[in-house]
Amino acid sequence: xxxxxxxxxxxxxxxxxxxxxxxxxxxxxxxxxxxxxxxxxxxxxxxxxxxxxxxxxxxxxxxxxxxxxxxxxxxxxxxxxxxxxxxxxxxx
Numbered sequence: 001x002x003x004x005x006x007x008x009x010x011x012x013x014x015x016x017x018x019x020x021x022x023x024x025x026x027x028x029x030x031x032x033x034x035x036x037x038x039x040x041x042x043x044x045x046x047x048x049x050x051x052x053x054x055x056x057x058x059x060x061x062x063x064x065x066x067x068x069x070x071x072x073x074x075x076x077x078x079x080x081x082x083x084x085x086x087x088x089x090x091x092x
Contacts, residue, residue, distance in 0.1 A: 003027070003056070006038060011052070019044060027056045034058060063088030 006025035015021070023041035030036055036058070040051040064087035070079045 006056075008040070008042070012050075013047075015044075015047075019046065021047075021049075030058075032058065033060050061088060061091070063090070 006027070008025060021042040021044050023043050025038055025040055025042070027038050028036040034057075036056045038054045038056050040049075040053075042049060042051065063085055065083050066086045068082045068084060070081060072079055
């Protein structure tokens with residue numbers, strides 16, 4: 001899935017009226033399941049900014065795989081065993 005928009009809150013202090021922070025939040029590169037650090041380029045020369053880092057998590061996608069029913073005649077070689085993805089999908 002596409003990354004959500006990264007947001008932040010000022011948890012100590014406040015900006016003066018009309019002031020804004022420039023920059024934004026980004027995360028470490030990667031698209032596999034795991035944890036990625038969120039980092040900041042937020043700045044304003046009028047403030048000493050302390051950034052409290054956070055983690056962005058990519059979790060496993062659920063899929064359901066159903067085995068195809070197979071038969072064979074006695075003494076014959078086993079057929080190839082196959083399956084279908086019946087819920088969800090693999091990513092490209």
